[in-house]
Amino acid sequence: MSALNNKRILIGISGGIAAYKTAEFARALIKNGAEVRVCMTKAATEFITPLTLQALTGNPVHSELLDPAAEAAMGHIELARWADLIMIAPASADLIARLANGHANDLLSTICLATETPIHIAPAMNRLMWSNAATQNNCKTLSQRGYTLHGPAEGEQACGETGAGRMLEAQELADIVIAVFNDEVQSKPLFGKTVLITAGPTREAIDPVRYISNRSSGKMGYAIAEAAQSLGADVQLVSGPVALEAPNKVTRSLVESASQMHDKTMNLAESADIFIATAAVADYSPANIADQKIKKEVDAENVNKNPELTLALQTNKDILSDVSHAFPNLFSVGFAAETENLIKNAQAKLQRKKLDMIVANQVGENKGFDKDTNQIEIIWHDGQLSLPEQDKKLLAIELMKVITERFSSSTLQR
Ligand code: PMT
Numbered sequence: 318m319s320a321l322n323n324k325r326i327l328i329g330i331s332g333g334i335a336a337y338k339t340a341e342f343a344r345a346l347i348k349n350g351a352e353v354r355v356c357m358t359k360a361a362t363e364f365i366t367p368l369t370l371q372a373l374t375g376n377p378v379h380s381e382l383l384d385p386a387a388e389a390a391m392g393h394i395e396l397a398r399w400a401d402l403i404m405i406a407p408a409s410a411d412l413i414a415r416l417a418n419g420h421a422n423d424l425l426s427t428i429c430l431a432t433e434t435p436i437h438i439a440p441a442m443n444r445l446m447w448s449n450a451a452t453q454n455n456c457k458t459l460s461q462r463g464y465t466l467h468g469p470a471e472g473e474q475a476c477g478e479t480g481a482g483r484m485l486e487a488q489e490l491a492d493i494v495i496a497v498f499n500d501e502v503q504s505k506p507l508f509g510k511t512v513l514i515t516a517g518p519t520r521e522a523i524d525p526v527r528y529i530s531n532r533s534s535g536k537m538g539y540a541i542a543e544a545a546q547s548l549g550a551d552v553q554l555v556s557g558p559v560a561l562e563a564p565n566k567v568t569r570s571l572v573e574s575a576s577q578m579h580d581k582t583m584n585l586a587e588s589a590d591i592f593i594a595t596a597a598v599a600d601y602s603p604a605n606i607a608d609q610k611i612k613k614e615v616d617a618e619n620v621n622k623n624p625e626l627t628l629a630l631q632t633n634k635d636i637l638s639d640v641s642h643a644f645p646n647l648f649s650v651g652f653a654a655e656t657e658n659l660i661k662n663a664q665a666k667l668q669r670k671k672l673d674m675i676v677a678n679q680v681g682e683n684k685g686f687d688k689d690t691n692q693i694e695i696i697w698h699d700g701q702l703s704l705p706e707q708d709k710k711l712l713a714i715e716l717m718k719v720i721t722e723r724f725s726s727s728t729l730q731r
Contacts, residue, residue, distance in 0.1 A: 319350030320495045323565060326351045327396065327434075329405035329425045330370075331412035332360020333484070334475040335441035339406055340365065341487035343373050349495060354396065356380065356425050358412065382424045393424055397432035402494060405429075407441030407484045410452050416464075417455035435497070437465045439490055444480030467493055505549025506721050512545040513589035514538055515582055515636065517557035519575040521602035523628065524611045531597045532686040535559030537652075538595035540713035542567045545591075548717055553585045557596060575599045575633040586640045586647060591724055593650045594637040597686070601630035638670045648724045650674045656681040663696055673697060674723060676716065695719055 326346050330339050343353050355370045356379040367378035421427040429436055446452060456466055468485040502508055516538020520528040535556060542554045543564040552567040555578055563569035572578045575598045614622040641649040649672045653663035663677035677694040678685045685691055692706035704715050
């Protein structure tokens with residue numbers, strides 16, 4: 318995976334000869350997987366054309382604060398929210414002064430005022446302008462407000478003088494952006510851990526066109542996959558047939574039957590740290606799958622000669638139990654879908670399936686399955702926590718926090 322996959326970088330360009338380096342900077346970011354948009358001040362367009370940057374990034378370049386066409390496509394507030402990181406390169410003495418004074422008199426300064434996104438700046442100017450107390454004070458003000466400054470470097474300048482004021486090179490700036498995102502990921506609590514999740518229903522074939530299944534939509538499992546990924550984990554999602562897209566940056570394996578889910582999960586469990594079984598796996602499957610579609614046998618009057626059909630079922634393997642027994646060091650979390658005796662049945666499953674934690678949810682009567690919300694009781698060996706009914710995505714974030722806490726303290730004890 319590229320270092321900047323799915324990252325959105327907004328490059329701000331102000332007027333300065335170093336603006337030519339920005340084309341190379343944009344290319345380096347894109348090569349590393351980033352999506353790049355560019356916002357230029359009017360002065361910047363004197364040094365490099367918007368067309369060059371539009372061609373390189375594949376996106377229209379933004380420069381006008383009051384441009385109805387641009388606002389209709391992506392307004393300045395949306396642009397301010399869109400970015401994961403803003404890099405202003407080059408940042409001229411004038412732009413630095415306007416930012417330090419909170420001006421909003423062009424698109425770039427307005428975006429900087431209207432964003433919570435981290436802003437990085439790469440100053441570039443004549444050495445005397447750089448060392449001037451006014452510029453130094455402005456830079457200090459910006460640093461105190463959370464801006465991160467990179468450079469300038471020392472060397473020969475376009476004006477013929479030598480000293481500090483050169484903008485960092487394009488590759489140096491790209492390496493800084495990559496390092497920022499690497500540090501961010503590495504500081505997440507599940508960085509370097511693999512979380513394996515089963516989700517959705519299974520389908521147990523009766524004949525080539527019919528199957529036994531259940532009402533699981535996969536929403537709960539997919540929300541947990543997304544939450545685990547946002548905590549820095551590598552997520553492996555083994556999913557039965559559902560109508561959901563794979564969450565961003567989650568590796569999904571699609572399976573159909575309980576037996577396929579069993580085999581895929583057992584394979585992946587070997588390299589996992591945490592296993593969360595949210596799938597509604599069929600406990601039984603037809604003992605024999607008919608080769609051809611099962612047909613009614615009717616007489617001349619269209620009366621069914623065999624009005625009753627009995628399907629022989631066999632027990633499927635228990636994926637959760639097999640994983641937790643085969644990999645005792647794995648932190649295993651089960652779900653218990655119960656229509657009665659919620660806590661008692663869940664506690665029994667916690668013991669029987671040799672789990673570290675179980676999540677009990679009441680199902681039936683329009684609860685649990687195929688709903689956007691859920692209410693859960695999290696039970697572990699020396700504790701219990703109740704989470705009220707809420708959207709499954711929010712619930713998944715809360716649940717993943719608890720799993721991460723319990724997992725961390727269990728690895729300390731192991
Ligand atoms: O998918 P949604 O529409 O969002 O609904 C979510 C859900 C209600 C399906 C989910 O929250 C849930 O409760 N999943 C577990 C459903 C279930 O099969 O529960 P169970 O009590 O029968 O099984 C207990 C545990 O053993 C579960 O973790 C299950 O994944 C696992 N199991 C069961 C049987 C089997 N053969 N293999 C298993 O791994």
